[in-house]
Amino acid sequence: MFNSLSDRLALTFKNLKRKGTVTESDLNATIRDIRMALLDADVALPVVKEFTGAVRERGLGAEVHQALNPAQQIVKIVNEELVSILGGQTRRITLAKTPPTVIMLAGLQGSGKTTFAGKLGRWLADQGHTPLLVAADLQRPNAVTQLEVVGQRAGVAVFAPERGNVFGHDAALESGEGTRSFGDPVDVAVDGVEDARRKGHDVVIIDTAGRLAVDVNLMRQAHDIRLETNAHEVLFVIDAMIGQAAVETAKAFADGVGITGSVLTKLDGDARGGAALSVATVTGQPIMFASTGEGVKDIELFHPDRMASRILD
Numbered sequence: 001m002f003n004s005l006s007d008r009l010a011l012t013f014k015n016l017k018r019k020g021t022v023t024e025s026d027l028n029a030t031i032r033d034i035r036m037a038l039l040d041a042d043v044a045l046p047v048v049k050e051f052t053g054a055v056r057e058r059g060l061g062a063e064v065h066q067a068l069n070p071a072q073q074i075v076k077i078v079n080e081e082l083v084s085i086l087g088g089q090t091r092r093i094t095l096a097k098t099p100p101t102v103i104m105l106a107g108l109q110g111s112g113k114t115t116f117a118g119k120l121g122r123w124l125a126d127q128g129h130t131p132l133l134v135a136a137d138l139q140r141p142n143a144v145t146q147l148e149v150v151g152q153r154a155g156v157a158v159f160a161p162e163r164g165n166v167f168g169h170d171a172a173l174e175s176g177e178g179t180r181s182f183g184d185p186v187d188v189a190v191d192g193v194e195d196a197r198r199k200g201h202d203v204v205i206i207d208t209a210g211r212l213a214v215d216v217n218l219m220r221q222a223h224d225i226r227l228e229t230n231a232h233e234v235l236f237v238i239d240a241m242i243g244q245a246a247v248e249t250a251k252a253f254a255d256g257v258g259i260t261g262s263v264l265t266k267l268d269g270d271a272r273g274g275a276a277l278s279v280a281t282v283t284g285q286p287i288m289f290a291s292t293g294e295g296v297k298d299i300e301l302f303h304p305d306r307m308a309s310r311i312l313d
């Protein structure tokens with residue numbers, strides 16, 4: 001990931017470093033190159049504008065650093081602004097004063113929520129926590145089973161709703177009286193938190209339903225789960241491969257559900273990086289974790305400075 005963006009920026013800086021002094025027109029040319037490189041990497045336009053605006057302003061402001069030549073100063077500014085649009089500081093999960101800490105996962109179908117639930121559970125368990133995964137995705141018939149399998153692989157307990165309620169082979173259906181009675185995901189989430197409290201789990205991770213596109217009903221459902229469970233963290237899970245659609249999706253979840261951070265998945269893929277570079281700015285919330293593969297251990301805390309270095313080195 002980021003290979004093409006990295007190569008483009010490296011070339012831009014190489015050209016800049018050849019110059020002893022940096023004139024305003026050199027700065028403008030550099031910013032133009034950066035702008036094109038970011039847009040080609042699928043970074044959202046408002047983010048590109050904010051980024052290049054800040055670099056230009058600070059570049060013109062010519063912060064005088066005795067130890068650095070003008071070109072190095074521009075590179076330093078670009079690095080700092082990149083860290084800034086990636087969210088600045090590393091942000092860790094805030095644990096509730098009174099357990100259990102409730103962490104809810106929201107995002108489009110296929111973004112990697114269920115896989116990430118297992119990874120986060122394992123990661124927390126490795127740190128001495130006693131997490132419980134809650135299967136509140138009742139949209140897809142096999143989502144509950146999938147979470148159970150994920151939990152088993154990760155060695156983390158799972159709270160699943162009563163099967164009869166979920167799959168609907170219930171009396172109403174059998175008597176031909178109409179539709180299946182799927183359980184209510186909000187109730188399942190609340191019951192899951194209650195179960196954790198009873199059994200002494202100190203963290204609850206709630207997996208919620210997603211759709212292939214933003215959907216008003218599911219958004220409301222996720223919003224209700226957040227409110228009814230008093231979720232401490234709502235993590236928006238986003239596939240890094242999603243490209244330009246990242247902005248609209250991220251905004252919809254930030255506005256419709258209310259999120260406290262994001263999780264970038266599939267960073268092991270060959271995405272151009274746009275989602276990664278846009279999501280913190282678009283949502284106003286930090287990226288907290290990176291998921292880098294399908295294995296249960298493929299999870300990392302997200303460090304904006306390290307990600308910026310990876311792009312610029």
Ligand code: GDP
Nearest residue numbers: 109110111112113114115265266291292293294
């Ligand atoms: P959900 O619908 O949001 O719960 O998404 P899933 O957890 O079912 O993931 C969808 C697909 O993406 C599955 O095939 C996962 O194995 C795969 N996946 C999830 N996270 C990653 C990741 O970080 N890297 C890669 N390469 N694949 C992933």
